[in-house]
Amino acid sequence: MMTLWILTALTVVGLTPPGSVTARDAPNDQGGQIVIRWDDIDDAANSTIALFRSTCPDTGFIEIAAEPVSSTEYTDAEVADGCSYYYRLVVRSDGDSAVAPVVGPVRSSAQWFNSGRSSVLIVFALICAAFLFYIFRARRGTKMFVRRIAGLDAIDDALGRATEMGKPILFSFGLGVITDLVVIAALPLLRKVARKAADYAIRLIVPNADPIVMTAAQETVKEAYLESGRPDLYNPDNITFLTSDQFGYAAGVDGIILREKPGAIFWLGYFYAESLVMAETGHSVGAIQLAGTTETTQLPFFVAACDYTMIGEEIFAASCYLKPEPVMLGTLKGEDFLKLVLVICITALVVLGTAGAITGNGGAALTRIHQAVSTWLTPAS
Amino acid sequence: MLKRNLPLAIVFTTALLLVAAFFIPHRPFGDLESRFLNWYAIVAGFTYLLGIDSLARHHILRVTRRAPGWPFSLLLVLALFGTLGLGVYSWFKFQSPFALRAPFMWLYTYMIIPLQATMFATLAFFIVSAAYRAFRVRNFSATLLLLAACLVMFGNVPLGGEVWRAVASAMHKVIPSIDPAALGALEIPAVVKDWLMKVGQTAAVRGIGIGLSLGGIAMSLRIVLGIERTYLSS
Numbered sequence: 001m002m003t004l005w006i007l008t009a010l011t012v013v014g015l016t017p018p019g020s021v022t023a024r025d026a027p028n029d030q031g032g033q034i035v036i037r038w039d040d041i042d043d044a045a046n047s048t049i050a051l052f053r054s055t056c057p058d059t060g061f062i063e064i065a066a067e068p069v070s071s072t073e074y075t076d077a078e079v080a081d082g083c084s085y086y087y088r089l090v091v092r093s094d095g096d097s098a099v100a101p102v103v104g105p106v107r108s109s110a111q112w113f114n115s116g117r118s119s120v121l122i123v124f125a126l127i128c129a130a131f132l133f134y135i136f137r138a139r140r141g142t143k144m145f146v147r148r149i150a151g152l153d154a155i156d157d158a159l160g161r162a163t164e165m166g167k168p169i170l171f172s173f174g175l176g177v178i179t180d181l182v183v184i185a186a187l188p189l190l191r192k193v194a195r196k197a198a199d200y201a202i203r204l205i206v207p208n209a210d211p212i213v214m215t216a217a218q219e220t221v222k223e224a225y226l227e228s229g230r231p232d233l234y235n236p237d238n239i240t241f242l243t244s245d246q247f248g249y250a251a252g253v254d255g256i257i258l259r260e261k262p263g264a265i266f267w268l269g270y271f272y273a274e275s276l277v278m279a280e281t282g283h284s285v286g287a288i289q290l291a292g293t294t295e296t297t298q299l300p301f302f303v304a305a306c307d308y309t310m311i312g313e314e315i316f317a318a319s320c321y322l323k324p325e326p327v328m329l330g331t332l333k334g335e336d337f338l339k340l341v342l343v344i345c346i347t348a349l350v351v352l353g354t355a356g357a358i359t360g361n362g363g364a365a366l367t368r369i370h371q372a373v374s375t376w377l378t379p380a381s
Numbered sequence: 382m383l384k385r386n387l388p389l390a391i392v393f394t395t396a397l398l399l400v401a402a403f404f405i406p407h408r409p410f411g412d413l414e415s416r417f418l419n420w421y422a423i424v425a426g427f428t429y430l431l432g433i434d435s436l437a438r439h440h441i442l443r444v445t446r447r448a449p450g451w452p453f454s455l456l457l458v459l460a461l462f463g464t465l466g467l468g469v470y471s472w473f474k475f476q477s478p479f480a481l482r483a484p485f486m487w488l489y490t491y492m493i494i495p496l497q498a499t500m501f502a503t504l505a506f507f508i509v510s511a512a513y514r515a516f517r518v519r520n521f522s523a524t525l526l527l528l529a530a531c532l533v534m535f536g537n538v539p540l541g542g543e544v545w546r547a548v549a550s551a552m553h554k555v556i557p558s559i560d561p562a563a564l565g566a567l568e569i570p571a572v573v574k575d576w577l578m579k580v581g582q583t584a585a586v587r588g589i590g591i592g593l594s595l596g597g598i599a600m601s602l603r604i605v606l607g608i609e610r611t612y613l614s615s
Contacts, residue, residue, distance in 0.1 A: 028406050029406050029411075030406050030407065030408055030411040030412065031407075031408075110406065110407040110408060110411070111406050111407060112405055112406075112407045113404060113405060114403075114404055114405070114406050117403065117404055120403075120404075121404055124400075127595075127598055128602065131598075131599060131602050135606075135608070177425075179421065181597050181600050181601065184600070184604065184609075184612050185600060187611060187612045188611035188612075191611065208432075210432075211425075211428040211429055211430075211431040211432035211435070212425060212428050214431070214432065214435060215428070215431060216612070237439050237442070240435050240436060240439045241431070241432035241433075241435040241436050242436070243436075244429075244432075245493075245497070246497070247496070247497045247500035247501055248496075248497070248500075250500055251496075251500050259450065273501065273504060274500075276504060276507045276508060276511055277500065277503060277504055277507050279511075280507040280510055280511055281507075294593050294597070296586050296589050296590060296593070299589070301511065303515070304511040304512065304514060304515035305507075305511050305514075311589065312588075312589040312592040312593050312596065313592040313593050313595065313596025313597075313599075315596075316593075316596035316597065316599065316600045317596065319603075319609055319611050322611075323611065327608050328603065328608060328609070331599045331602060331603055331608070332599070334599065335595045335596060335598075335599045338595050339591070339592065339595060342591060342595075
């Protein structure tokens with residue numbers, strides 16, 4: 001413990017204390033944090049800034065941290081909500097020191113709304129409103145048009161070809177886990193593939209990298225076989241766990257492809273660098289391949305190696321396409337409307353920014369508007 | 382009825398809580414996300430028992446039935462339980478399977494890592510075969526793709542710079558007023574490559590990204606509101 005008289009007895013020789021010291025409750029947090037800020041000290045090489053805290057303004061200060069001189073901020077995360085605290089900063093260098101005035105009192109508290117995310121809340125509310133509006137319209141009977149998705153239309157062709165060749169079908173979710181939206185979006189497609197496989201009595205193989213996805217896949221395929229009236233054809237040994245190791249999974253799937261030589265392969269899920277290894281092996285055995293992933297870095301590989309690739313949000317639209325109920329289609333229409341709104345907003349921002357840059361000082365107002373909108377749309381973490 | 386409505390109610394409540402947690406830092410909402418993730422990690426950890434059961438049962442059955450390729454299944458079962466045994470032994474002997482002198486660590490360093498690296502290395506060959514097919518000049522789009530790929534490759538290798546400097550020298554011979562050093566320093570192949578990667582490629586990826594984000598939000602809303610039920614059993 002170090003009391004005030006020790007602090008004030010410290011010699012002030014040639015050092016400048018940090019200026020504009022402020023201590024405030026940390027914004028948008030769960031409480032228990034106070035942020036201390038001070039001006040940059042540029043004339044104190046080899047110095048450190050020691051931070052002292054007390055619950056009284058003139059006694060009981062204890063050192064809580066020693067920061068490098070380059071820092072201008074410290075977050076004290078060892079405070080109790082509702083208690084008053086005082087802070088004092090001391091610059092130290094080679095036995096010399098300079099003391100800044102005490103700041104405080106300051107109390108920490110928890111907030112009920114993260115104001116740094118207000119832009120997210122507003123945009124989220126607008127997006128939800130657009131979706132709900134189109135769902136409501138669809139419920140009232142407005143007809144919605146959905147364009148054909150080549151990748152989804154090709155499912156029947158792929159299954160037919162596998163049937164003609166008397167070869168099995170392989171379906172992979174990649175390394176996706178059940179919390180990945182793309183895996184949930186791929187489950188209805190697995191159900192469709194499984195129903196057709198049951199109808200045509202073709203073997204369906206689903207190697208998995210995640211045990212929860214494996215369980216979901218087993219349930220989905222089992223139900224599809226039941227719906228088709230062929231529960232006798234369902235074999236849980238065809239839907240197994242391989243490994244969650246990335247290249248172990250690729251090696252396992254490659255082995256299955258080379259041994260079983262499937263006639264059709266579906267790559268629908270989450271893929272990383274193993275995508276091309278598996279898709280090229282599938283191509284080498286002459287399988288018709290259909291892919292869809294939300295991982296944009298893997299899309300070029302699938303486009304190069306597969307016969308059909310669902311790009312972007314097409315895989316999310318699959319369930320609406322397979323089950324074209326008005327309410328499902330309403331969400332697709334809402335999505336299209338929001339895309340239009342985004343295109344207009346992006347174009348307006350580009351025009352504002354470009355006009356501001358071209359007109360120089362005359363366009364300062366335009367640049368300011370552009371920067372303000374861009375900053376507002378960038379939420380705090 | 383309960384079999385279908387109870388999961389929907391759980392999904393709706395959990396989603397509401399997580400949305401609230403994103404905007405409300407105050408306890409108990411502030412740490413809900415990390416708490417839920419912890420729960421998920423615990424549940425997911427236990428489900429690996431299901432995975433091991435599935436894998437082991439499948440291959441033990443293949444061995445007992447002498448299915449085609451059963452020796453590979455036997456190898457897998459031996460490797461599975463051998464790795465497990467070595468891990469447990471290392472835990473007792475060295476307090477951690479990942480201790481430097483532990484046999485499990487030896488297995489990991491000298492067998493698993495090289496096997497992973499080998500599989501990763503095959504990617505280079507697959508890229509070549511896929512690129513060969515993708516870059517064949519079949520139509521206008523494929524030709525554009527081929528041209529863009531050549532420009533990017535040319536801008537990425539030192540040869541691109543050398544060729545450009547040779548072009549600058551040749552131009553200086555034809556038009557003496559051109560400064561070959563200044564023209565060579567422009568590094569046009571690298572500039573073209575950067576433009577293609579930063580403008581052309583990024584614009585396409587962002588376009589797909591915006592579509593994916595909106596598609597993801599629409600899908601999430603369908604799940605939360607119970608419109609999308611295809612993931613549930615009927």
